[in-house]
Amino acid sequence: VRLVESGGGLAQLGGSLRLSCAASGSFLSTLVMGWYREAPGKQREEIAVTTPDGNTKYADSVKGRFTISGDVAKNTVHLQMNSLKPEDTARYFCSMVVDGVGYWGRGTEVTVSA
Numbered sequence: 001v002r003l004v005e006s007g008g009g010l011a012q013l014g015g016s017l018r019l020s021c022a023a024s025g026s027f028l029s030t031l032v033m034g035w036y037r038e039a040p041g042k043q044r045e046e047i048a049v050t051t052p053d054g055n056t057k058y059a060d061s062v063k064g065r066f067t068i069s070g071d072v073a074k075n076t077v078h079l080q081m082n083s084l085k086p087e088d089t090a091r092y093f094c095s096m097v098v099d100g101v102g103y104w105g106r107g108t109e110v111t112v113s114a
Helices: none
Strands: 001-006 009-012 015-024 030-038 047-051 056-058 066-071 076-081 091-096 099-102 108-114
Touching: 001 091, 001 099, 015 030, 015 091, 015 108, 030 066, 030 076, 047 066, 047 076, 047 099, 056 066
Parallel strands: 009 108
Antiparallel strands: 001 015, 015 076, 030 047, 030 091, 047 056, 066 076, 091 099, 091 108
């Protein structure tokens, strides 16, 4: 299973970006889809996760600004990021639990300028 993120880039304070992640390979089911980020000098943190039944969970730092949406049928997960702040600057990774095994993408860079 391979996960590939896209949609990162440069945004200004208050701007928006939409990240996408697509899974390829042969598998039966996707249980959890999530987005994580890793800022320079900081540990990787969970920022949003979603399950096939539509439940979602967000980190307090992004609640109300970011929206995660997963499509199990298409094996894709998106992260709509609004009202971006410089502290959102990080490398963003998607993760999926597929057939009981967790997988990570390589990440995509997001830079927010003040």
